[in-house]
Amino acid sequence: MIELTKLPFTHDALEPFISKETIEYHYGKHHTGYVNKLNELIKDSEFDKMSLSAIIRDSDGAVFNNAAQVFNHSFYWNSLASSKSKPSKKLQEKIDNDFGSLDKLREEFIKAGVTLFGSGWVWLCREPKGMLVLKQTSNAHTPLASNLIPIFVCDVWEHAYYLDYKNLRQKYLEEFWEHINWEFATQAYEKTDNNVFIGIEPCNDIHDPFCQVLDELQNQDRVTS
Ligand SMILES: [Fe+2]
Numbered sequence: 001m002i003e004l005t006k007l008p009f010t011h012d013a014l015e016p017f018i019s020k021e022t023i024e025y026h027y028g029k030h031h032t033g034y035v036n037k038l039n040e041l042i043k044d045s046e047f048d049k050m051s052l053s054a055i056i057r058d059s060d061g062a063v064f065n066n067a068a069q070v071f072n073h074s075f076y077w078n079s080l081a082s083s084k085s086k087p088s089k090k091l092q093e094k095i096d097n098d099f100g101s102l103d104k105l106r107e108e109f110i111k112a113g114v115t116l117f118g119s120g121w122v123w124l125c126r127e128p129k130g131m132l133v134l135k136q137t138s139n140a141h142t143p144l145a146s147n148l149i150p151i152f153v154c155d156v157w158e159h160a161y162y163l164d165y166k167n168l169r170q171k172y173l174e175e176f177w178e179h180i181n182w183e184f185a186t187q188a189y190e191k192t193d194n195n196v197f198i199g200i201e202p203c204n205d206i207h208d209p210f211c212q213v214l215d216e217l218q219n220q221d222r223v224t225s
Contacts (some may be wrong), residue, residue, distance in 0.1 A: 002042075002052055002067070004035045005074040013082045017175045022163045030159055031073040038066035056144050065140040072121055072142050072153065076160075079152035081181035088186040098132040105134075106177050112136050113156050113173040122173075124151040126189065152185040 012020040041063050042048050047055045055067040099105040112134045113122040120138040125148040143150050154176045161172035
């Protein structure tokens with residue numbers, strides 16, 4: 001049984017960047033729908049007592065698609081912030097080293113989002129050897145399935161932005177950039193220094209946003225009997 005991750009802000013917290021109506025549909029219908037569908041698919045199966053990350057690793061077809069979408073959306077909500085933030089000094093230095101500058105990363109990130117054909121996701125990830133890379137994933141695909149550690153993600157399925165931006169995906173991506181939760185991204189970067197994301201121990205720190213999302217995901221390890 002997989003649980004729906006709590007939204008880390010109120011439905012109207014991101015306005016005007018993302019409207020309350022979009023959040024209500026996106027979280028209340030789409031994300032919730034993936035959780036419900038996944039639970040329906042895994043009921044009484046080998047996946048029923050597995051963690052979300054284990055299901056993603058071991059499944060394919062409809063189970064994989066729904067499980068990955070559950071994770072991707074949980075990560076997306078945590079990648080967003082209502083107020084402006086900035087990367088930590090350590091993450092900033094890493095971005096400067098791997099992309100040239102934050103502005104260069106922004107340019108490449110927006111380009112990756114605009115050029116992704118169809119529905120999908122644009123991620124900043126770190127590779128197993130530590131290099132930061134941009135990654136486009138189509139449909140439900142997720143970096144967790146390819147041994148990459150996500151730092152932040154933007155959902156570029158039309159359901160994420162169409163009500164607010166119509167077909168102007170680039171405008172949505174530009175606004176997304178101004179609302180990245182760099183505190184969360186910094187946690188994601190600094191807490192995965194040893195190339196461990198899946199299986200990291202629960203942090204149990206209510207003041208630490210990355211711990212909170214990890215714990216939410218880890219809590220899904222709970223065996224429901
Ligand atoms: Fe979505």
